[in-house]
Amino acid sequence: MGAYILRRLLLMIPTLLGIMIINFALVQFLPGGPIEQILSQLEEETSATDRISGGGGGDVNGGGASEGSYHGARGLPPDFIADLERQFGFDKPPLERFLLMMGNYIRFDFGESYFRSISVVDLVLEKMPVSISLGLWSTLLAYLISIPLGIRKAVRDGSRFDTWSSGIIIFAYAIPGFLFAILLLVLFAGGSYYKIFPLRGLTSDNFSELSMIGKALDYLWHIVLPVTASTISAFATLTLLTKNSFLDEIKKQYVITARAKGLSEGRVFYGHVFRNAMLIIISGFPALFIGIFFAGSLIIEIVFSLDGLGRLGFEAAVNRDYPVLFGTLYVFGLIGLLVNLLSDLTYVYVDPRIDFESRET
Numbered sequence: 001m002g003a004y005i006l007r008r009l010l011l012m013i014p015t016l017l018g019i020m021i022i023n024f025a026l027v028q029f030l031p032g033g034p035i036e037q038i039l040s041q042l043e044e045e046t047s048a049t050d051r052i053s054g055g056g057g058g059d060v061n062g063g064g065a066s067e068g069s070y071h072g073a074r075g076l077p078p079d080f081i082a083d084l085e086r087q088f089g090f091d092k093p094p095l096e097r098f099l100l101m102m103g104n105y106i107r108f109d110f111g112e113s114y115f116r117s118i119s120v121v122d123l124v125l126e127k128m129p130v131s132i133s134l135g136l137w138s139t140l141l142a143y144l145i146s147i148p149l150g151i152r153k154a155v156r157d158g159s160r161f162d163t164w165s166s167g168i169i170i171f172a173y174a175i176p177g178f179l180f181a182i183l184l185l186v187l188f189a190g191g192s193y194y195k196i197f198p199l200r201g202l203t204s205d206n207f208s209e210l211s212m213i214g215k216a217l218d219y220l221w222h223i224v225l226p227v228t229a230s231t232i233s234a235f236a237t238l239t240l241l242t243k244n245s246f247l248d249e250i251k252k253q254y255v256i257t258a259r260a261k262g263l264s265e266g267r268v269f270y271g272h273v274f275r276n277a278m279l280i281i282i283s284g285f286p287a288l289f290i291g292i293f294f295a296g297s298l299i300i301e302i303v304f305s306l307d308g309l310g311r312l313g314f315e316a317a318v319n320r321d322y323p324v325l326f327g328t329l330y331v332f333g334l335i336g337l338l339v340n341l342l343s344d345l346t347y348v349y350v351d352p353r354i355d356f357e358s359r360e361t
Contacts, residue, residue: 012337019333024098110327115319120327130308137227142234150242157247173236181229181303197225200305226304242281249277
């Protein structure tokens with residue numbers, strides 16, 4: 001197993017490098033960039049200032065604004081633009097910039113945000129509690145609901161309960177996450193019906209003044225709606241996965257043999273079927289958590305006015321904040337690769353009969 005883990009860790013290096021190369025190359029072809037955005041903003045501000053100063057009735061000679069007051073309309077000085085490019089590192093060719101960036105990333109030095117004057121690490125740590133709250137609670141809630149429901153559907157396959165519960169699950173899976181989030185806001189956050197839960201944020205304004213129990217209750221009060229909205233699709237998928245996994249195991253020969261030997265249904269189910277059927281479900285926990293943690297948070301954060309990693313990544317892409325964009329891509333890509341390895345190791349832990357190393361040889 002040690003050799004297998006070492007091979008997987010070494011394989012992560014070219015994989016992560018390929019991810020960074022592809023995204024860096026794509027960015028080079030995108031129109032606009034941090035320099036262009038800064039120049040555009042400065043020119044707009046200069047033009048607005050000139051219009052204000054030139055719109056006050058003209059100069060002392062009665063000839064309106066002087067020619068020099070329209071400096072913004074002629075563009076910014078080339079020396080200023082060149083200095084700005086040196087400041088952001090765009091005076092170097094793309095290959096050199098990429099090699100310098102990867103050299104810093106190997107040391108986990110991600111630099112500072114272009115527009116926020118804060119290091120990328122501090123910025124990610126600032127936004128992470130929101131995304132962790134959504135990912136962790138959504139994953140736990142999905143497992144607590146889906147596993148018992150999926151087992152019951154497998155045991156009562158084809159019954160009336162299985163039919164109407166499948167209808168609800170398919171309906172829940174078909175609802176877009178943002179639409180369900182808006183529905184929750186309208187119904188329970190003071191939209192048109194009830195004002196039971198807060199509209200935005202993870203804590204109240206007086207959070208620091210509350211007791212420990214009060215802080216816990218306030219946090220749970222704020223997290224109910226966003227967690228519910230982010231859980232619905234994962235809940236539907238995991239329920240059907242659980243049901244199908246148990247149905248596959250129930251139909252296998254060893255179950256028929258165990259029943260023929262006179263074992264009770266409870267002994268057959270919980271002593272044999274349960275462990276084998278839960279293998280794929282338990283081992284998929286890390287991947288499901290990371291999926292909710294990274295992929296499902298953007299729309300939920302926007303709807304519920306939460307400032308997390310999903311919103312951070314979206315704003316970094318829109319503003320061309322490359323240190324934040326590539327720094328988070330590097331970290332999240334590395335975490336995703338490690339989670340895939342963790343999922344495989346979880347397989348082996350749950351069922352020691354699985355040996356990835358022997359399969360490769």
